[in-house]
């Protein structure tokens with residue numbers, strides 16, 4: 001495992017009045033415990049505003065977590081001990097040079113390359129910047145490394161002395177990927193990297209990302225609201241709703257056997273050519289509640305057709321129902337227990 005978050009929270013303060021006093025909080029990420037395995041692509045899906053970007057940025061400490069832990073590349077034994085030693089690996093506590101050193105190993109690529117690439121910088125400087133900042137190369141070596149990176153993402157020496165506006169959207173995203181690769185990272189957070197692109201260009205970028213992952217043994221956290229993209233590229237998928245993970249499973253398992261009512265609704269909203277094929281559609285009622293004042297208990301209960309009293313009273317834990325398939329739902333858990341009974345009786349007989 002390369003990264004683990006434990007009960008990670010990120011609340012944004014809401015200030016008001018003349019004295020800018022804190023009058024409330026946006027609970028953008030509200031207790032996420034997630035493990036990312038080395039070399040995998042973990043997809044993170046959910047509707048707009050559910051906290052995906054906030055989670056990705058908090059992971060890299062581009063945002064300070066409100067509470068919780070982020071263990072990056074920590075030895076197994078460290079994570080089981082609750083001692084001061086743990087802090088040595090807890091990114092949440094890192095500052096200054098230690099944080100800077102860690103940043104080399106974790107990068108991020110955003111959805112809109114035109115706003116994430118400085119319009120006044122030449123491509124050679126954009127891609128070379130992380131190498132300079134971290135003191136990894138200079139002079140001729142720097143120039144060679146930048147060219148090597150550009151070549152690897154499908155660009156050439158002709159592009160070195162141009163500005164971002166001279167490129168197409170797909171090419172700009174290639175530049176952002178080259179820059180993310182510059183420090184030879186272990187983990188890259190890809191935040192909707194293809195969502196702003198045409199379908200054909202999307203496919204090219206996805207293939208490039210897959211090739212790079214294999215070649216450099218990279219680990220990805222792939223954030224998107226596009227389920228077909230995430231099905232194509234991810235090994236496992238985590239489904240997020242209002243700041244929490246509600247389901248986590250292997251990609252094939254999640255698409256073949258979605259258990260959480262929210263995941264079922266998301267999947268049944270995918271347009272399919274023949275409507276006869278999927279007769280069972282789950283339509284979500286109402287809007288996503290405000291993360292400023294989320295519902296008590298299960299945050300999905302206000303839109304859930306299975307909601308019962310206990311859903312209002314207790315927050316469901318994300319628990320395994322076997323085969324590394326995790327679900328946070330009181331109703332699915334109790335259902336599976338009921339269905340487990342007959343077979344257990346059979347065994348006893």
Ligand SMILES: Nc1ncnc2c1ncn2[C@@H]1O[C@H](COP(=O)(O)OP(=O)(O)OP(=O)(O)O)[C@@H](O)[C@H]1O
Pocket residue numbers: 012013026027028046047048049050051052053054055225291
């Ligand atoms: N800087 C901020 N200050 C206050 N609230 C914020 C800030 N950034 C995000 N939020 C709020 O936090 C919640 C989560 O936002 P976030 O951008 O993480 O969601 P997202 O899942 O990435 O959405 P999208 O799919 O639209 O990119 C939203 O309710 C958003 O309005």
Ligand SMILES: [Mg+2]
Pocket residue numbers: 052053054191
């Ligand atoms: Mg986002």
